[in-house]
Amino acid sequence: MTPPSRRLLRTAHRLATLPGPRLALFGVLALIACWHPLTRAGALNDFRDSHLLHSYEDAGTRTLTRYGQLPLWNPWSCGGQYALGSPQTRVASPTLLVSAALGARRAEPVVLWAFLVLGMEGFFRYARRRAGSALGALAAAPLFGLTGFTALSWAIGWLNFAGFLLLPWLLLGTQWAARGKVSGAVLVAGIFAFLLGFGGTYPVPMGALFVALEAGRTLYGMRGTSRWRTALWGLGTTALFTLAACAYRLWPLVETMRSSPRVMAGTPGQSIQTLARMMLELPAPSGHSNPGNFFLVAVALALVPVAVVLSRRSRYPVVVAALCVWMAAGYAAKPSLFAGLRTLPIYGTFRYPERFLVPAGLFIAELAAVAIAVLLVRAKRSPSPRWKWGAALACALVVAGWGVQVHAFTRLTHWATLLVEPPPTPPESEQPFAQARGNRWAQGYFLAINRGSIACGEAWPVPMSDRLRGDLPQEEYLEEASSGTARRVEWTPNRVEVDVAAARPTVLLVNQNWHPGWKASVGEVVSRDGLLGVQLPAGEHRVVLRFLPRSGIGGAVVSALAWVGLGFVAWRARARGGRQTQDARGAAPSGGEKADARAATGPGVRSGQLGPEALMVASVPLFVWAALLTAWHEPVARAVPRNPDGSPIQVASLPPNARRLDVRFDVPVELVAAEVPGAPDADGFVHLTLYWRVTGPVPRSAGVFVHLPGPEGSQRKNADHAVLGGTFFFHEAPRDTLLRDAFAVSTKDWEAGEWKELVGLWHASGDGSRISAQGSDGKPLQESRVEAGAFTVPPKPKP
Structure with a gap:
């Protein structure tokens, strides 16, 4: 390699390793890809799914900014539903703060941009270790980070599927945890907790699957060494901390799904030809069609044979990418790996196997990074000019591939049905809250006029009362009108205050669904055919109804304990590390003594702090969770099973x-x-x-x-x-x-x-x-x- 080319390579490598220039590159690429969504920020997406899913974010934002409450109960949807227990809501995510600051619709493209940058940076950090080259990882990062499915997800209102871009961070955290690092446990627990709050119905279970595979890959690489036991302690501790950190959202979800299971049937499947079109065919400029939905520029696939032939590092990503494609084929593959996966708990709710093309794209991009890394090494070491030309051609093709990937991403964002004519969003109307008959595919209009929709478009059977009304003169009333009067004093999503004057014992009814989380200051909360009611004695009462769900409050306590525990483990590790440093300075051992010290401590103590003590600390939140489940009982809100025509099953x-x-x-x-x-x-x-x-x-x-x-x-x-x-x-x-x-x-x-x-x-x-x-x-x-x-x-x- 000539001196100028070596200097150029060193400069490129130096820039790749510097976070500032690297993030600036990723930010610019993400900005170009998101230009269409960003320039139309605030416009209403008129696609039916977007109406439904965005209404949840809008409800959470209004609850936080207008009423100063956490978004626990959503009265605007399905006659009222538990916001934390609804799988597709993202109101339990920190991104709600962005929505609160900018407005729910204006925040969406900003969040999309942030996810793209995070996805590219996460892939770089993951692939740099696996490929052994910063340049190879940098070159392949935009190929995964700008995957077509993220653009499609934004276009049709499925922003929660952007969570797939955090998969490299999960794999990276798993590697760190296996080395005993507290930072690995923090990263894995934090990403899973974030994804659950962000409504990751697919990214979370799929992420858990690939984390398990990465853990197995790491343990296999450590077989026969002392690090293997350290890795087991680290991975076990991380699993316990992750489970506890997710309790704030996991407990409500499990509670909801057990009472109202989400049933997915059918035998979905796609041929290999169709899957190839989904990944490799350039998306249409507008409209909705399968080709290009998961677009990954073909240069990534072209580099796969190079990686397979020249590097042993390609073995794992090749196998896992092949398994992902097999899974993506669904029931069209014989035998069907997807059918076997659906027999496991949680995975039985999977409907679309082709979404496994997203992790397939991750491992294909990893292979592209490996190929570039190998070519650069061969070009540096070999006197033959063919390796230099091969490396230069591969780098040029990948950089050109960035442009194609951005172009495809932009095309997919144009599939969004955005209302740009004035007014781009529904006009706001200040009026007291009331339920309306609603329209499940036009819910974006109902929150603006402070109306709840009792037409429910959810993919799971929400417990709804047959007594919900969209034409009541007032939302709070007495079951027997002759028994007295009821007057609303104050209404907020999580708190309703009503003055009742009852001549005899009566029941106050609220035109919302009953849930066991509702508590009353006076009387007893009851379910009247699924409608929220309060059984009251005779007399004058100010009834204050508050929504305080066991799973939401208890789950938050468990998650808080998990983060306190992680903080304690990190503090202990830092203190222990400081003492070891002082001892090392005072002792000044000989070379042989240094070697013995390294062998004794190993990465599990010096770089790793997740041992038996950390495992015990991680167990404490789970014991508290078990105690709460045992001591705090609540009835269950169950959906009445019905046929599509509304008749009982x-x-x-x-x-x-x-x-x-x-x-x-x-x-x-x-x-x-x-x-x-x-x-x-x-x-x-x-x-x-x-x-x-x-x-x-x-x-x-x-x-x-x-x-x-x-x-x-x-x-x-x-x-x-x-x-x-x-x-x-x-x-x-x-x-x-x-x-x-x-x-x-x-x-x-x-x-x-x-x-x-x-x-x-x-x-x-x-x-x-x-x-x-x-x-x-x-x-x-x-x-x-x-x-x-x-x-x-x-x-x-x-x-």
Whole structure:
């Protein structure tokens, strides 16, 4: 390598290692990529998901800035819901302070920019250690940090998915924790706590998966050395501190999901060709389509073979990237790794396997960093000019790839449906809070007029009362109007004050959902068919209702103890390190003594402070958590399971017009009866109903197949589903009760004539085989299915 090129390489390496110039580069790249969102900051994103998810941030911001309260209860959504217990809210994150300072809508692109910078810097720090080159890590950092899915997430209102960019920080913290560093425990615990508060329904469980893999990778690299035991202490302590640090959000989430589980069914999958288009095809300038959703510039993939051939450092990222792609294929891959993952707790809520392309992009970018590192080393050491040209070409292509990556990111941000004509945001209206019928896909307009929406668009069954009203003259009233009067004194999201004059014992009703976290200064808080109520004695009372949930308050106490414990461990480590330094200065040992001292202390003591003592400290918050769970009891707010048409799933008896079938399957499931109308309704829908009974444990893979063959020459239709009424898998369904499974099919383009409904069970998420069945006479059913009924599609009217 010539002297000028060596000087240039040294200068580039020096700049890469300096945080100031490096962050300035990342900041400029992020600024260019975010220019479109930043110039339209404050505009309303009219995409339906954005309306729903942004309303949560808006509610949290209003609660903090207008009422001076923490965003524990959200009265503006679904008739009132527990904000900390809703998985997709990000009001428990420090980014809420940015929203409070700038406004919820103006803060979004600023937060997006910050995440991009954090993502690039985190990747640099992670890849620098794994690739062994600051320049290689710097070159590959924008390829991951500007991943296309982050832009898409912002465009459709899923800003919480920007949490994927913190994955390198988690892996870096895991490495530090395995070396016994307190900073590793702080980093892992802090990132997971932040992601949970930011609504990381996918980044958190996926991050936990890759942290576990990174821990295994690190332990494998330490096998046979004294550092292995230090790593076990460090990783175990980090796991306990992380669990406790997340309690403030984890406890409410677990409580909510246990009472109202989020059910995800189906067998989603994508072919390898589709996945390749998602990653490598340049996104369209506007609109929504799969190609380019996870864009990663092709130069990263082009460098993968270089890394594989020239470096052993490529083994792990190659394997994990391949596993990510396999996972991303979902059920289209045979066998399906994603199907196996969904059998684990929490991961059963995953709906979109293609999101594993984000971590796949991380490890592909790591391979690109390894390739550049190897080429630079070969160019420096080898006299052959081909290595110099190869390294120069690789660096030039990667730098050019930055531009392509930024261009693709910008295109994806243009997919946002932003209202730029005046007014870009709904006009504010100062009026007392009240519930309205609402619109789940237009909630962005309701908070501006201080109205709650009782039309709920959540992906989990929020416990909602059937007695919620959107037309009440006042929101607080007495159950029996003749028993007295009720007058609102003050209203805030977490506190409602009402003056009641009752001639006899009565119940004060508040037009919001009941939750066990509501406490009253007078009387007893009760649930009136899911509606918030207070049972009061006769007389005049000033009733003060406060929302003080056990999981929110108790979880905050546990998390605070975790951070106090981490602070104590860090203080002890620093004090111990200071004493060791003083001893070293006083003793001045010989060379051999120095070597013996290093061997005795090792990285677990000098650079690592996470040992048995730290593990004991980390256990204290968890013992407190267990004590709170034991001593502090609360009832549970459960959602009433309903079909999509609003009918209850559990029924006491069959309706008179149901046709008895009495089909028994080789699993403990009975198809008791069915309802099939004779013809579609006026809108062309056929409303079908099946009545099931589960009497024992059923495999997780069991689902319903519904085949609808029509007149000769027509194509058979299907209405298969693995979840009864959108609520229960068979293996989770209530036992020994009648389950009403109602669903509908549209016959808009169906041929006229008679159509039959053939029903059976199959292993929907397994091998696809059918489950044998016997009819009411005990004989096996042909093709393991029964005819539940038939209906006739009339001829279409001539235009």
